[in-house]
Amino acid sequence: MINVISVNEKGLAIIDEMLDWEEELKVKSIELDNGATVIDCGVNVEGGYDAGMYLSRLCLADLADISYTKFDLDGLPVPAIQVATDHPTIACMASQYAGWRIAVGKYFGMGSGPARALGLKPKELYEEIGYKDDSEFAVLVMESSEIPNEEVVEYIAKHCSVDPENVYIAVAPTASIAGCVQISARIVETGIHKLESIGYDINTIKSGFGVAPIAPVVGDDTKCMGSTNDCIIYCGETYYTVEYGDVEKLEELVKKAPSTTSRDFGKPFYTTFKEAEFDFFKVDAGMFAPAKITVNDVKSKKSFTSGRINPGILLESFGIKEI
Amino acid sequence: MINVISVNEKGLAIIDEMLDWEEELKVKSIELDNGATVIDCGVNVEGGYDAGMYLSRLCLADLADISYTKFDLDGLPVPAIQVATDHPTIACMASQYAGWRIAVGKYFGMGSGPARALGLKPKELYEEIGYKDDSEFAVLVMESSEIPNEEVVEYIAKHCSVDPENVYIAVAPTASIAGCVQISARIVETGIHKLESIGYDINTIKSGFGVAPIAPVVGDDTKCMGSTNDCIIYCGETYYTVEYGDVEKLEELVKKAPSTTSRDFGKPFYTTFKEAEFDFFKVDAGMFAPAKITVNDVKSKKSFTSGRINPGILLESFGIKEI
């Protein structure tokens, strides 16, 4: 049943909408010499929240209901994003997860979205979830401060076994509004990824729901990497419906899952990253998780919740001055 | 004016969408031998939240704006449903209200949705609200743990005066995700029904707005009947706009309306039901109401609010263990 849904076909439909609404979304499409289409959502254009919503839909292959909502940070209302999906493994893991590090020549970007399911990046993950897309179009979301060039497209096309003119890339830097939106949209995905990393069988996850504030632009890409991740780490709330059965193991894993269990929990991620001399390998990977995780197991009929949000640290990360 | 809107025609358009999105909704359509179409939303398939949203739209004949939202249960965020309608009597009473008990042979299910307005189930209600549909298609939502068979369809077709091949039934058990969603979507309807039962003229209700948490799957159908009803009884919030005029009587009725006035308020419904030896006639019917009801009377320009939510009891009902 799973393979009937093609994430790249879903993505292509969204790309078409974006091309129809360039003015409204404040994005700009570029046709490269090899025929590939790049949609700039924040590199040389303004972009905006709606461009970020489209990036999020692309990432999730349109297999989620996403909407704006308000998040109350100890009395300070900020825009937030709400994500609901009945296809958590395909939408979040086979598509949204930023699992393709693309470095070609001087170009660097983190690839996420449907095209990964053609290139199988990374292969083990696709084997684990038993999903593989078959499409002549490759749709990729790129978190990068540069517009990908022909060389980058050739690389992607080759790995996805498609023609370069059938490659569609939507790109926004971390330090952009659209970038901030699409990262907060990873709230459900981040919880699944954390659960996977501590040994949970993610194929048992049937639905996911989550809310996370959207970060303001607080500085350069590195600083924004901090504030955007903090949205999930300190105020990200998730709720999963699973079909698991092993109550004891489920309780043990849910307890471990939220960011609150990390040794680095308690200060803005940028501070942690700086203390680690900007070396990712020195940062506890367990940090990358929602602050709050609730799981309803429809097999055992039991539910568990773990973690707590911490608006204070997020406010520190956002640096919003009260005047 | 009222009769211009055909709830079954509205329903049929949603059925078409569901048939187009079977994979996405994780539902499965079945054609019966007599040509009727059944869409399984949770009996032998997974279904999910979106299937539940479609069931809710069907129930409400697409005459409401429904969306996911978050509900904060004393710090525990859970998915919730928000319903807004400018056609409260048609959407909720002529269509959504589960007023058709269908028992044919060994089959049992609670029927709700558009088809009731053809079969006039129950007749007095349709006379009261002055609505009657005229359509050659009958669209029914069934809360049941079994797929209806040809015999059930013949029964429905006969009562609705349509051909069996024009009967469309969407079905989900109480103990399913889709089932839990569609029950919480009854938040606005439950308040109207309660008001009707205490003598309020529901034709004066012009708009309705409500929010209710969505229950996790906590057990079998009986246990889920408890937790889903508790969503409305203990945390359901409603707001009605009416054209009434009699301020004194309005105040008196609104005061009586919320679940908080019931003698059985204060413990999970399943406990009450068990204590009544699972005999519905021993349970106070006044329980079935939102916890909080606010009414704005545009005629007298007065507004009243009554009741209070009780997240603690809902948490007890959900049985979510904090770890």
Place this chain on the structure above:
Amino acid sequence: MINVISVNEKGLAIIDEMLDWEEELKVKSIELDNGATVIDCGVNVEGGYDAGMYLSRLCLADLADISYTKFDLDGLPVPAIQVATDHPTIACMASQYAGWRIAVGKYFGMGSGPARALGLKPKELYEEIGYKDDSEFAVLVMESSEIPNEEVVEYIAKHCSVDPENVYIAVAPTASIAGCVQISARIVETGIHKLESIGYDINTIKSGFGVAPIAPVVGDDTKCMGSTNDCIIYCGETYYTVEYGDVEKLEELVKKAPSTTSRDFGKPFYTTFKEAEFDFFKVDAGMFAPAKITVNDVKSKKSFTSGRINPGILLESFGIKEI
């Protein structure tokens, strides 16, 4: 780039939808003798919340994402509206702002929406934001308790340089449900207008987000003017993304912006207005602002927040009696 989007063309598409959904929206279209189309959303018809949502979309030229949400007034949940736009100056100032006072014969109404961008009402504002529409159709929203007649249409047509048969007017009184909705939908606009009035360059505003409760109908047009404005003044929350740069000046202006800084803050607007003997010139114009304003400057990467909501005064304004 700006002029590529025609607010009247966007408006016309919404008018078409409204004409298709008259029954559902409980509105009524009227063709005047000169061929103009008037859509009554609450003068002689019921209208409703959805009619108000359509009026809001018209006002904002469909350049905003608007949705219902819940607002918690110290434990009392009321319906609210959420607005998100990436085109704050065009949507809110070139279109939504109620900048056209229309008094023709005995007819009086406040004009807002797309047609203003043809008539350039007021001219200085359009010069400031550098926007001007070019369309043969004029779409106007009228806050009035009367249906505009042919004479009113001639006046509008002349000022907009369009034929009378190409004039489309949607109208609702202040004291109607649809009227209450469309006023709360001005939450983002009100903040921009206030910022403009204290010397802020509104062309630097790139995105706006806001939430405001929707008032119940509390009395006649004057009383409803009070309660609807109070929704914004006492519980309106906004968040703007700007490209400004001058941190010091930004901090100074944001501090001044919210309604909380007004000498008249602290009592329902109707009381203030009454004390001023219903003379607008005696009321502090600084009152007309959201209660809470947060600004993220993507240029300086700094963010400021000022003001605070006051649900107590809004409850007093709404006059909802707890029973």
